[in-house]
Amino acid sequence: MGDDCAVLRLPPRHEVLMTTDFSLEGVHFRRQWHPPDSVGHRCLARGLSDIAAMGGEPRAAFLSLAVPPGLPQSWVDAFLRGFLTLARKFGVPLAGGDTAESPDGVLADIVVLGSVPAGQAILRSGARPGDSLYVTGELGASARLLARLLSGSLKKPNTRRYPAHFYPTPRLAAGRLLREKKLAAAMIDVSDGLSTDLHHMCEESRVGARIYAEMLPAAGGPANLRFALHGGEDYELLFASRRALPARLAGTPVTRIGEVTRGRKVVLVEAGRERNLPAAGWEHFG
């Protein structure tokens, strides 16, 4: 930390993975809803999830934090506690960063540097017609909670009861296993919502997809289908595989939700009827 740059040694024949993510007050979190340790946790989780989606190992995190003049130091301390608790859980050192005063609102920019054996990063572009589509965990829990906050039906949530939203767990172990066993042909994390992220993968792979409403692991059950389809910030993994997979990988539930198709259409089958599935993922609550 004492030098102009952080110096990091990677394992031999590894490539560098790099991801950066802004977390902005009013866009990604609100101070009246999100306790500071949750804000710190979530801002790092976003970056770790990007590393997971490539099948990589996180190696170091960097945090640039700008806070408004009146913000209590206790807020910053709790933010860092949330950030560092998650970092420690995955053995990721905080290797640098920057602090500044912001004119208004908290702004955090995080960088996660990871690595992957050369040539083995799982890209979005590898899906082929006939591949099965899978997701880890459940979908829509984060958006469902957010909808209740936005509508006012939930005012002061007990944050520990909603870990999918307040303390999401990036799927690093599952991502690593998929890469090591060469089980995923293409992968992306579900940060913008399944429909949008599935479109991203199909565009990069130049393929279409068919998914089935009845197969989706919707958090809270089938009545919450729209959250599972379009709700963002789940940080689950969506991937294409040529293999029939078990129900769990590295302890993480895995569900087959459909298949990759020829052509470029992305469709949803519900009660036996097929319709186009637009990219309608949520753009936070900005």
Add this chain to the structure above:
Amino acid sequence: MGDDCAVLRLPPRHEVLMTTDFSLEGVHFRRQWHPPDSVGHRCLARGLSDIAAMGGEPRAAFLSLAVPPGLPQSWVDAFLRGFLTLARKFGVPLAGGDTAESPDGVLADIVVLGSVPAGQAILRSGARPGDSLYVTGELGASARLLARLLSGSLKKPNTRRYPAHFYPTPRLAAGRLLREKKLAAAMIDVSDGLSTDLHHMCEESRVGARIYAEMLPAAGGPANLRFALHGGEDYELLFASRRALPARLAGTPVTRIGEVTRGRKVVLVEAGRERNLPAAGWEHFG
């Protein structure tokens, strides 16, 4: 750019160098003084200078940019033009980043990823008593111009006449040569002001220093000594060397300004008299 992370391959047996820098409106620049292409140039130059200070090679840049709602698109376009022109000059691809709306003011966070042969990064901690201290280029030009802007004696500067402030050149070629030829035992870039950065190097190396006012390459001549001593944002290199060096390295002027001493005192010799030199570098104009 289509994936969750950027994937970068480094040369074999290289280590990763990483630096992040905030550039904030009102702290690092003002929109009425700094044209947008200068803001873009300067925000990348800060990161490249950090890589130069380690003797490294820049490999990729990442830009996270938050702008207020009313900002004209032409401002952002010119900012990017300034950023990318400098990036191209040093062969550094813009490999990713993020954009967002800021509540107020422009905020840029840049990351530069570089590399250096394993074990050869030039740290701040390698200076030893008896080493000579050198700087590249001239010192104080940026702060001298800033003082004129702050005092109001200069209103609308012709920015091309003041490249040290508006379009500084990171000393990558000199830094690389110093590393390749093993000429620098310790190095830092002069971003906070010579006095402050010299203190940083001495602290990390657990040594003292003696520098000579008459030997300092003060921009504008000896009358500008205080800018040369304490003015920030010069982006020159300060380094300790066991060798007597020529007047130029990789085309860059190099000046001996003093020596590393035993003990922990940092002193200035002026007109034959020695006095303590406090770390009094400027903290921008925030």
